[in-house]
Amino acid sequence: xxxxxxxxxxxxxxxxxxxxxxxxxxxxxxxxxxxxxxxxxxxxxxxxxxxxxxxxxxxxxxxxxxxxxxxxxxxxxxxxxxxxxxxxxxxxxxxxxxxxxxxxxxxxxxxxxxxxxxxxxxxxxxxxxxxxxxxxxxxxxxxxxxxxxxxxxxxxxxxxxxxxxxxxxxxxxxxxxxxxxxxxxxxxxxxxxxxxxxxxxxxxxxxxxxxxxxxxxxxxxxxxxxxxxxxxxxxxxxxxxxxxxxxxxxxxxxxxxxxxxxxxxxxxxxxxxxxxxxxxxxxxxxxxxxxxxxxxxxxxxxxxxxxxxxxxxxxxxxxxxxxxxxxxxxxxxxxxxxxxxxxx
Amino acid sequence: xxxxxxxxxxxxxxxxxxxxxxxxxxxxxxxxxxxxxxxxxxxxxxxxxxxxxxxxxxxxxxxxxxxxxxxxxxxxxxxxxxxxxxxxxxxxxxxxxxxxxxxxxxxxxxxxxxxxxxxxxxxxxxxxxxxxxxxxxxxxxxxxxxxxxxxxxxxxxxxxxxxxxxxxxxxxxxxxxxxxxxxxxxxxxxxxxxxxxxxxxxxxxxxxxxxxxxxxxxxxxxxxxxxxxxxxxxxxxxxxxxxx
Numbered sequence: 001x002x003x004x005x006x007x008x009x010x011x012x013x014x015x016x017x018x019x020x021x022x023x024x025x026x027x028x029x030x031x032x033x034x035x036x037x038x039x040x041x042x043x044x045x046x047x048x049x050x051x052x053x054x055x056x057x058x059x060x061x062x063x064x065x066x067x068x069x070x071x072x073x074x075x076x077x078x079x080x081x082x083x084x085x086x087x088x089x090x091x092x093x094x095x096x097x098x099x100x101x102x103x104x105x106x107x108x109x110x111x112x113x114x115x116x117x118x119x120x121x122x123x124x125x126x127x128x129x130x131x132x133x134x135x136x137x138x139x140x141x142x143x144x145x146x147x148x149x150x151x152x153x154x155x156x157x158x159x160x161x162x163x164x165x166x167x168x169x170x171x172x173x174x175x176x177x178x179x180x181x182x183x184x185x186x187x188x189x190x191x192x193x194x195x196x197x198x199x200x201x202x203x204x205x206x207x208x209x210x211x212x213x214x215x216x217x218x219x220x221x222x223x224x225x226x227x228x229x230x231x232x233x234x235x236x237x238x239x240x241x242x243x244x245x246x247x248x249x250x251x252x253x254x255x256x257x258x259x260x261x262x263x264x265x266x267x268x269x270x271x272x273x274x275x276x277x278x279x280x281x282x283x284x285x286x287x288x289x290x291x292x293x294x295x296x297x298x299x300x301x302x303x304x305x306x307x308x309x310x311x312x313x314x315x316x317x318x319x320x321x322x323x324x325x326x327x328x329x330x331x332x333x334x335x336x337x338x339x340x341x342x343x344x
Numbered sequence: 345x346x347x348x349x350x351x352x353x354x355x356x357x358x359x360x361x362x363x364x365x366x367x368x369x370x371x372x373x374x375x376x377x378x379x380x381x382x383x384x385x386x387x388x389x390x391x392x393x394x395x396x397x398x399x400x401x402x403x404x405x406x407x408x409x410x411x412x413x414x415x416x417x418x419x420x421x422x423x424x425x426x427x428x429x430x431x432x433x434x435x436x437x438x439x440x441x442x443x444x445x446x447x448x449x450x451x452x453x454x455x456x457x458x459x460x461x462x463x464x465x466x467x468x469x470x471x472x473x474x475x476x477x478x479x480x481x482x483x484x485x486x487x488x489x490x491x492x493x494x495x496x497x498x499x500x501x502x503x504x505x506x507x508x509x510x511x512x513x514x515x516x517x518x519x520x521x522x523x524x525x526x527x528x529x530x531x532x533x534x535x536x537x538x539x540x541x542x543x544x545x546x547x548x549x550x551x552x553x554x555x556x557x558x559x560x561x562x563x564x565x566x567x568x569x570x571x572x573x574x575x576x577x578x579x580x581x582x583x584x585x586x587x588x
Contacts, residue, residue: 007563007565008562008563009530009533009562010558010560011533011558012557013552013557015557048538048579071534071535071536071537072535076534198532198580199532200582
């Protein structure tokens with residue numbers, strides 16, 4: 001039956017720093033123009049109009065004067081609008097390491113293991129996965145069964161941003177149980193902001209797996225750079241960062257160079273990011289701090305602890321040992337970027 | 345085993361059956377009796393519930409997509425009209441004439457007719473747009489009379505009546521279920537005001553209070569016609585139709 005209260009409601013919209021301007025112009029002035037945007041795409045996912053990513057891999061809104069509805073959703077969810085940088089290792093319940101027995105691959109295998117164990121537990125009914133095509137462009141998929149993953153054989157670390165959060169919103173709209181998602185620290189922060197602002201995300205996004213991240217690249221820039229370095233994308237097997245060197249393994253060759261050389265194409269958003277371990281996630285996964293083949297696993301919340309206990313109970317993963325002190329270098333390395341954050 | 349033997353006819357019996365056969369032949373020559381309908385010059389009278397070509401009334405359609413969801417043959421495709429509303433189109437190349445769509449339409453926007461003889465030259469023509477569904481198709485008919493089957497004691501006979509069958513059945517439309525739009529998750533509203541923009545009856549209002557930076561949203565339950573446009577367009581999918 002219709003009641004009066006369900007037909008009337010009130011929404012609090014944020015204050016505008018620049019009065020008389022649209023919310024998008026506020027976002028642009030505070031985040032995009034100051035080069036703080038990490039391109040996590042939280043704003044793109046929530047925008048009811050046409051906020052998008054342009055060809056230069058930046059967040060943009062063509063003809064915003066006409067089409068912006070001025071709802072303020074973008075500034076409500078942007079993790080860099082009123083940026084409160086997070087750093088360090090954060091709170092955790094268990095610091096350990098694991099090696100998935102079911103999934104092969106780089107550090108993503110342990111993240112995949114978490115999502116699939118959560119699906120097996122009935123905690124979630126779909127996970128958001130990133131795959132790549134022949135040209136190493138990223139594509140985002142909803143995966144509901146393990147067999148589906150076998151059809152996505154091109155796993156491995158991509159070091160390229162993917163449109164995870166826009167797909168997450170679609171998944172939230174579709175799911176009946178819950179969604180699990182894997183993301184970089186900036187994406188995790190975006191998801192947490194979405195959850196703070198909108199209860200539907202709080203209810204439906206049940207497991208957020210964060211990845212250790214020093215930086216991530218934009219496809220157009222990194223592909224151009226790697227081609228100059230002699231990387232043939234059609235032959236590329238995997239990319240990795242080992243001991244300060246970027247290694248691109250091809251079927252017949254290997255291209256190696258120092259990571260510092262990539263600083264020229266380092267996205268400006270990463271320059272102000274101080275979060276290495278995805279402090280806000282339910283569980284963080286990364287290769288640093290554990291033996292080769294293992295992934296360091298930082299279990300932070302009760303939900304993730306349940307999934308981790310389930311993984312151990314079912315014997316889905318080999319349990320190893322994590323070394324907290326090995327993370328210190330990269331945590332401090334990222335903390336130094338605090339000085340790059342412009343005054344607001 | 346029993347052996348069937350031919351009856352032993354006498355000469356008078358044989359004569360009697362011959363005369364009877366000649367009599368029947370003479371009767372059929374003068375007043376022929378058959379159960380063949382001379383289609384297309386005449387047509388059989390169809391029952392009022394005959395499931396034939398469908399007609400569509402856009403005034404009654406609430407764009408609920410129920411017809412396209414229920415269609416087991418995937419023959420119905422909802423297409424956007426210039427007004428932003430979605431209306432059904434029927435691919436008669438796929439339609440199996442089950443009329444689940446007619447039965448499930450909450451606003452009686454789809455109704456059935458007795459028309460079953462639309463001819464198409466190509467497969468593409470069988471895709472019938474919304475505009476074509478509004479008016480009955482133009483068919484040149486030769487039929488002059490309607491034919492009825494009559495079961496007359498022992499023979500199944502045909503009775504030729506003088507009237508012409510009305511192919512478009514006038515059915516009293518069902519009043520439909522009165523619906524209203526309501527928000528099911530008010531906390532997740534982003535105040536994009538799209539619902540207010542699309543509402544044709546002016547039931548949705550969004551008032552921005554600049555002083556307190558709040559937006560007052562309300563859906564007038566009296567004005568709301570339950571068309572479901574806002575439910576479809578809501579970017580967070582938090583509006584839903586409820587019974588009034």
